[in-house]
Structures are given as structure tokens and as C-alpha cells.
Amino acid sequence: MKRIIVIGGGASGIVAAIRAKNNDNEVIVLERNSKCCKKLLITGNGRCNYYNDDQDLRHYHSNREDLIKCIINEDNLNRLKDFYKSIGIIPFIKDGYYYPYSNQAISIENSLLLTAKEKGVKIITDCLVEDIFKRGDKFQLKTNKDIYEANKVIISVGGCSAPKTGSDGNFYHIIEKFNHTIIKPLPSLVQLNTSGNFLNNWSGIRVNANIKLYENDKYIKEENGEILLTNYGLSGICVMQLSGIVSRGLYMNRKEEVVINFLKGFVRTRDDFIEFMDNRHLLLPNRNITELLDTLLNYKLINVLVKQASISNTKRWNQLNSKEKNILAKMFVEFRVNVISTNSFERAQTTTGGVSLTEIDLNTMESLIVKNLYFTGEIIDIDGDCGGYNLTLSFISGILAGDDV
Numbered sequence: 001m002k003r004i005i006v007i008g009g010g011a012s013g014i015v016a017a018i019r020a021k022n023n024d025n026e027v028i029v030l031e032r033n034s035k036c037c038k039k040l041l042i043t044g045n046g047r048c049n050y051y052n053d054d055q056d057l058r059h060y061h062s063n064r065e066d067l068i069k070c071i072i073n074e075d076n077l078n079r080l081k082d083f084y085k086s087i088g089i090i091p092f093i094k095d096g097y098y099y100p101y102s103n104q105a106i107s108i109e110n111s112l113l114l115t116a117k118e119k120g121v122k123i124i125t126d127c128l129v130e131d132i133f134k135r136g137d138k139f140q141l142k143t144n145k146d147i148y149e150a151n152k153v154i155i156s157v158g159g160c161s162a163p164k165t166g167s168d169g170n171f172y173h174i175i176e177k178f179n180h181t182i183i184k185p186l187p188s189l190v191q192l193n194t195s196g197n198f199l200n201n202w203s204g205i206r207v208n209a210n211i212k213l214y215e216n217d218k219y220i221k222e223e224n225g226e227i228l229l230t231n232y233g234l235s236g237i238c239v240m241q242l243s244g245i246v247s248r249g250l251y252m253n254r255k256e257e258v259v260i261n262f263l264k265g266f267v268r269t270r271d272d273f274i275e276f277m278d279n280r281h282l283l284l285p286n287r288n289i290t291e292l293l294d295t296l297l298n299y300k301l302i303n304v305l306v307k308q309a310s311i312s313n314t315k316r317w318n319q320l321n322s323k324e325k326n327i328l329a330k331m332f333v334e335f336r337v338n339v340i341s342t343n344s345f346e347r348a349q350t351t352t353g354g355v356s357l358t359e360i361d362l363n364t365m366e367s368l369i370v371k372n373l374y375f376t377g378e379i380i381d382i383d384g385d386c387g388g389y390n391l392t393l394s395f396i397s398g399i400l401a402g403d404d405v
């Protein structure tokens with residue numbers, strides 16, 4: 001009887017173990033925490049957004065984006081949907097985003113762990129795998145408890161995000177020992193730290209805006225949605241969606257800037273803003289600039305932006321010269337902020353980078369360098385957007401590895 005060991009009892013590891021277990025093998029999960037799936041419980045604000053109907057490949061990122069389709073494709077997505085059904089998950093679907101019907105992440109955890117138990121997967125907790133050695137055809141796993149032998153090993157230890165949940169990047173050096181290339185792991189789906197002497201003044205404001213990312217002055221990507229302005233910079237889902245690119249760019253010493261249109265619902269360009277203000281002044285000629293802009297944005301934000309334009313907020317629109325009007329327009333529709341860094345892995349939802357896709361058979365997740373060694377989940381060099389994409393990737397890679405071993 002062959003023995004398969006899964007290192008890490010997180011989302012992808014438990015799925016891999018469930019799929020691997022059959023009558024002819026023994027499947028053991030070694031988990032360092034006192035319980036499995038710690039991270040799963042905090043996903044989607046405790047609701048676990050585990051899937052999305054929109055599976056366009058632009059929601060996934062890698063150093064080798066051309067290879068993502070080998071994992072995220074129609075066949076594998078269908079296998080995943082069948083798997084969800086088979087373990088008893090009933091979805092609540094909102095705008096294509098899938099949550100468990102109970103609205104509780106624990107339902108996904110329970111479905112996974114119950115299935116693992118029903119199948120006869122053995123889970124050993126409080127077991128930190130410290131090293132792996134290849135001894136002939138077999139692997140020897142040194143842990144804080146015992147030494148375990150296995151015919152096949154699935155590495156499902158996660159990346160570095162939310163390290164308190166157990167995935168703290170402890171395994172990259174062990175994987176490198178097996179001659180695998182690790183694309184530098186960096187925080188993704190994380191807040192951005194920016195420069196600016198105004199941060200304390202805008203802290204706490206939420207605004208519906210458009211945000212564009214520029215690298216070395218070149219336009220890269222934009223997002224729309226709610227931005228949370230903070231005393232360190234910027235937060236909110238649309239900001240976090242840009243953060244993986246920013247992480248990589250800063251690591252490569254690129255200049256990273258974001259340009260925000262705070263009035264995206266009303267105006268797109270500086271000229272639009274000037275026309276809008278001309279009309280508003282005609283309608284309300286006695287109001288000063290701040291009063292004219294009132295009702296459009298949080299008054300604290302209006303004050304920050306007018307101050308940044310170095311214009312007295314007691315002035316009326318018709319008292320500004322065209323240069324001043326243009327500067328004010330720039331502040332409201334093209335507010336440029338320098339990104340200094342991202343927040344750390346402690347606050348990141350995922351890791352960009354990891355085991356290079358070029359060294360993995362992406363049909364099976366088996367290493368192309370070491371036979372019978374597999375990788376699943378966040379440890380590999382694919383990261384997804386917010387919206388269920390990271391769990392989709394974790395689960396599919398778990399299915400592929402588990403089905404192959």
C-alpha cells in the first residue's frame with residue numbers, strides 16, 4: 001500500500017487529500033496548527049467567497065501568464081463544480097460571486113473536513129514539517145514529532161499571506177533545495193502606503209472613485225469602486241486588486257503611482273470638470289469653491305483637495321484664473337499619489353510569486369524536477385483577484401494533484 005503525505009491542511013491540502021484517498025493507499029495530512037483550515041475561516045470576511053462565474057483569465061496573475069490556462073480552463077472548472085456538489089456545498093450566488101448558503105466560512109471548512117474523515121484521510125495536527133529528504137524512491141519527512149516516510153508528497157503549505165494562520169513562507173528554502181525556482185514571493189491583495197502630507201486629514205473617508213495605476217509613467221491598469229482613504233494611504237478592494245502589480249513593480253525598482261478620479265460619477269476629464277464647475281457657478285453664483293463642490297464629496301476631502309491646489313477656499317469659481325481652474329480640476333479628477341510600499345504579508349490576502357510554473361506539470365501539479373513531488377495552492381506562482389479566484393486556484397490544483405497521485 002502506498003503512502004501519500006500532504007504537507008499543510010489548508011484549503012488546497014485538504015482537497016488534494018480527499019481526492020487522493022482510495023482503497024489502495026494511505027493518505028496523511030501533516031498540519032502544523034492544532035486544527036486545519038485556519039485561513040479558510042477568515043476568507044470573505046468570514047463568509048468565504050469560494051468561486052466566481054466570471055472566470056476570465058485576466059483575474060489570475062503569474063510570471064508566466066501564458067501557462068495559467070493549463071490550470072484554469074473549462075474542464076477543470078467543471079471538475080471543481082462537481083467537487084463542490086459532491087462534498088455537499090449549497091451556494092448562495094450574488095452577482096456571480098459564490099458563498100455558502102449559510103453565509104459562514106465554517107460551512108466550507110466543515111464540508112471539507114467531514115468529507116476527508118468519511119474518506120478515511122488521516123490528519124495529524126501540531127505537526128510542523130521541518131525538512132524533506134529523498135531516499136531512493138521514497139521521501140523522508142522530518143517533523144517536530146516523528147520522521148514519516150512517503151511514496152508521494154504533496155506540498156500545500158500556502159504562501160506568506162496572513163502568517164498567523166500558519167503559512168509563513170517557511171517552506172520555500174526546502175523547495176529550493178530540490179532545485180526548484182522560486183519567483184520572489186511578495187504581498188498581494190493588500191493596502192498601499194503612499195506619500196502625502198494630507199494623509200491624516202483624509203483618513204477614514206470612503207469614496208467611490210476610479211483609480212489608475214502607472215508604472216514608470218506608463219498606464220498599466222484601472223479599477224472602479226470604493227476606496228478607503230487612510231492615514232497610511234489607500235485601501236479598499238479596487239486598490240488591493242492593483243497591489244500585486246505594485247508589489248512586483250516596487251521590487252523591480254519601478255516608480256509606482258496611482259491617479260484617482262474622485263468624481264468618476266460626474267466627470268471624466270479636467271475639461272469636463274471645468275465645464276461642470278462653470279455650469280454650477282452659473283446656477284449658484286454666490287457660493288465659494290468649497291460650497292460649490294459640497295454634496296458631491298465628503299467635505300473633509302474637498303478641503304484636502306482644495307488645499308493641495310494651493311487655492312483659498314473662500315474664493316469663488318469666477319475669481320480663479322484658467323491656470324488655477326486647471327490645477328483644481330487636476331486635484332479632483334487626476335489626483336496623483338506616489339506609492340512608497342505595500343502593506344506587509346500580515347495584512348495581505350495572498351502571495352504573488354512562488355514555485356515557477358515552468359517546473360510543474362500543470363495537468364497533474366507534479367514537479368518536473370522531482371518525481372512524485374507535487375505542489376498545490378498559494379505556494380505556486382499564480383495569484384488571483386479578490387472574488388473567489390484564489391480559492392478556485394487552490395481547489396483546482398488540489399483536485400489535479402489528488403487525482404494524479
Ligand SMILES: Cc1cc2nc3c(=O)[nH]c(=O)nc-3n(C[C@H](O)[C@H](O)[C@H](O)COP(=O)(O)OP(=O)(O)OC[C@H]3O[C@@H](n4cnc5c(N)ncnc54)[C@H](O)[C@@H]3O)c2cc1C
Nearest residue numbers: 008010011012032043044049129158166377378388390391
Ligand atoms: C483575510 C483573507 C481573506 C481571504 N478571502 C478570500 C476569499 O474570500 N476568496 C478566495 O478565493 N480567497 C480568499 N483568500 C485567499 C485564500 O484564503 C488562500 O488563497 C487559500 O487559503 C490558499 O490555500 P492553500 O492551501 O494554498 O494555503 P493555506 O490555506 O494557507 O494552508 C496552508 C496550510 O499549511 C500549513 N503549513 C505551513 N507550513 C507548514 C509546515 N512546514 N508543516 C505543516 N503544515 C504547514 C499552514 O498551517 C496552513 O494550514 C483570503 C485570504 C485572507 C488572508
